[in-house]
Amino acid sequence: MSSIPSSRRSGPSGVSSVWRDGLSVSARHWLISVASVGLGIVVWHLAAAVLVRDPVLLPGPLTTIEVLIRYLKTPYPADGETLIGHALVSMARVLVGFVFGSLIGIAVGALMAGIRGFRAMVDPFIEITRPLPPLAFVPVLIVWFGIGEAPKIILIAAGIVPVMAISTAAGLDGVPKDMLNCARCLGASEWYTMLHVRIRAAMPQIITGMRLSVGLSWTSIVAVEMIAATSGLGFVILQAGQFLNTSLIFSGILIIAVLGLTIDAALRRLQWHLDPSMRP
Amino acid sequence: MSGETGARVEVKSVSKIFRRSRQLTQALASVDLCVEPGEFICLLGPSGCGKSTLLHIVAGFIVPDDGEVRVDGVARTGPGADRCMLFQSPTLFPWLTTADNVLFGLRARGVVTSESRRRVDELLELVGLGSFGDHYPHQLSGGMRHRASLARALINRPRVLLMDEPFAALDAITREAMQNFLLELWERERTTIIFVTHDVEEAALLSDRVCVMSGRPGRIVATEEITLGRPRDEVLRDTAEFVALRRKLRERLADA
Numbered sequence: 001m002s003s004i005p006s007s008r009r010s011g012p013s014g015v016s017s018v019w020r021d022g023l024s025v026s027a028r029h030w031l032i033s034v035a036s037v038g039l040g041i042v043v044w045h046l047a048a049a050v051l052v053r054d055p056v057l058l059p060g061p062l063t064t065i066e067v068l069i070r071y072l073k074t075p076y077p078a079d080g081e082t083l084i085g086h087a088l089v090s091m092a093r094v095l096v097g098f099v100f101g102s103l104i105g106i107a108v109g110a111l112m113a114g115i116r117g118f119r120a121m122v123d124p125f126i127e128i129t130r131p132l133p134p135l136a137f138v139p140v141l142i143v144w145f146g147i148g149e150a151p152k153i154i155l156i157a158a159g160i161v162p163v164m165a166i167s168t169a170a171g172l173d174g175v176p177k178d179m180l181n182c183a184r185c186l187g188a189s190e191w192y193t194m195l196h197v198r199i200r201a202a203m204p205q206i207i208t209g210m211r212l213s214v215g216l217s218w219t220s221i222v223a224v225e226m227i228a229a230t231s232g233l234g235f236v237i238l239q240a241g242q243f244l245n246t247s248l249i250f251s252g253i254l255i256i257a258v259l260g261l262t263i264d265a266a267l268r269r270l271q272w273h274l275d276p277s278m279r280p
Numbered sequence: 281m282s283g284e285t286g287a288r289v290e291v292k293s294v295s296k297i298f299r300r301s302r303q304l305t306q307a308l309a310s311v312d313l314c315v316e317p318g319e320f321i322c323l324l325g326p327s328g329c330g331k332s333t334l335l336h337i338v339a340g341f342i343v344p345d346d347g348e349v350r351v352d353g354v355a356r357t358g359p360g361a362d363r364c365m366l367f368q369s370p371t372l373f374p375w376l377t378t379a380d381n382v383l384f385g386l387r388a389r390g391v392v393t394s395e396s397r398r399r400v401d402e403l404l405e406l407v408g409l410g411s412f413g414d415h416y417p418h419q420l421s422g423g424m425r426h427r428a429s430l431a432r433a434l435i436n437r438p439r440v441l442l443m444d445e446p447f448a449a450l451d452a453i454t455r456e457a458m459q460n461f462l463l464e465l466w467e468r469e470r471t472t473i474i475f476v477t478h479d480v481e482e483a484a485l486l487s488d489r490v491c492v493m494s495g496r497p498g499r500i501v502a503t504e505e506i507t508l509g510r511p512r513d514e515v516l517r518d519t520a521e522f523v524a525l526r527r528k529l530r531e532r533l534a535d536a
Contacts, residue, residue, distance in 0.1 A: 176369075176371065178367045178369065178371045179371045179373070181336075181339070181341045181359070181365065181367075182365065182367065182371045183384070183388065184340075184341070184358075184359040185339055185340075185341075185359045185360070185361070185363060185364050185365045185442075186361060186364065186384055186385040186388055186432065186433070186435075186436060187360070187361030187385050187388050187389040187436055188384075188388035188389075189388075192388050193388075196388070197373065200373075200375060201373070201374075201375070203375075274375065275374070275375065276374065276375060276377075276416040276418065277374055277416065277418040279416075
């Protein structure tokens with residue numbers, strides 16, 4: 001706890017609550033989380049082995065892992081990709097759509113924060129599209145763009161633009177006026193203040209928007225892969241379902257979970273890097 | 281530290297009207313004010329009397345409808361590094377360490393040299409944060425943040441310091457410490473200081489001259505020279521002279 005200044009007036013209680021029983025609060029939180037995941041797996045195993053006892057209805061965790069490992073190398077369907085291949089295809093679609101959507105969303109949000117008229121113009125569109133499920137647009141996107149990569153990427157991007165625009169605009173709006181004035185009277189130009197103070201101060205909130213967007217991207221891609229694709233994790237899950245290969249469905253879901261967590265961890269790491277107050 | 285002293289600040293018949301939802305509020309009506317180089321003045325008035333608006337106009341954040349601000353005889357229309365403002369909250373940049381916060385002024389003006397780091401260390405030492413340079417703002421206490429923002433303001437060697445109730449949000453003990461610290465600093469540097477407050481005691485304790493303002497429209501209705509000797513310390517607060525002065529200012533404020 002070297003970071004807490006010694007001359008702070010806050011009495012001894014502030015420090016002692018951090019260390020109790022030899023474990024820090026964060027270590028304890030982490031331990032409980034790990035134990036809870038472990039417990040979940042045990043419950044899953046018991047439900048599969050004792051209650052259901054039918055791998056088609058509910059395969060246990062061991063069967064799922066076994067199938068997962070088998071299909072990492074074996075193509076599924078026989079003339080298709082391996083699970084690794086499908087995962088890479090889905091991941092590439094998500095990343096491309098996510099990057100495009102984020103960039104457009106951030107630009108729209110910045111304009112909304114900067115130009116009042118633009119906000120009035122864009123607001124109704126955002127309000128209308130935000131509650132709509134992206135899936136509703138799949139058929140029309142297929143009519144317009146066919147079943148190639150374009151409709152998939154456009155669907156992901158379109159799904160996250162409103163989220164990114166709103167969080168960017170909110171982040172930029174939330175920067176206190178005094179902080180901007182302060183930069184100006186320290187000799188910063190208007191341009192320097194915009195770039196190094198206003199946008200910089202809004203970064204943590206923009207990344208929060210990105211974290212929400214990653215989840216949305218996965219929702220969109222799996223859905224569209226189920227409707228119009230011949231590769232990707234959504235496609236595998238749908239195929240496996242049609243052949244009652246439940247453990248492969250679970251494997252696909254597991255991979256999506258791991259990939260989603262990985263991207264989120266990377267974004268969280270970035271946020272941690274940009275926002276010192278997240279650190280102890 | 282610097283051979284340069286404070287600048288003369290002249291406010292000439294400045295007026296400002298705010299329009300908010302079809303309602304007009306006359307914030308300032310033809311305010312005149314002249315602050316001598318190195319003088320410490322307080323603008324004293326109730327909340328909403330436009331004292332903060334006046335300070336923002338001097339800083340260049342708000343453009344007056346009428347009148348002008350001159351610094352050493354030169355009309356100024358926008359913000360500049362010669363007049364630095366300190367706000368009620370320290371407004372440190374939370375993503376920068378204390379040392380980088382202090383360095384901001386030089387970096388923003390593109391005048392960082394090999395000397396700069398030493399100057400930052402000097403300033404941190406001056407405000408008693410010598411060993412906190414690599415701490416982030418959220419790791420500092422309230423009083424320390426205010427001292428850090430003071431160090432940040434001083435990096436550009438401003439000739440005028442504008443202070444907008446900078447200590448209002450601090451607890452009584454920290455506030456007193458900051459007031460003494462500011463006086464010490466001012467006696468050494470002789471920067472011109474315009475200090476906005478609604479605290480009668482603070483105004484009497486700190487300044488050479490108190491300008492009492494009235495609200496709606498904001499005007500300076502009375503000016504009181506403070507003839508108490510300097511340096512001023514805690515003992516002074518309890519003397520009969522100080523108590524009498526405080527009462528007089530309070531009466532002026534009530535009349536306003």
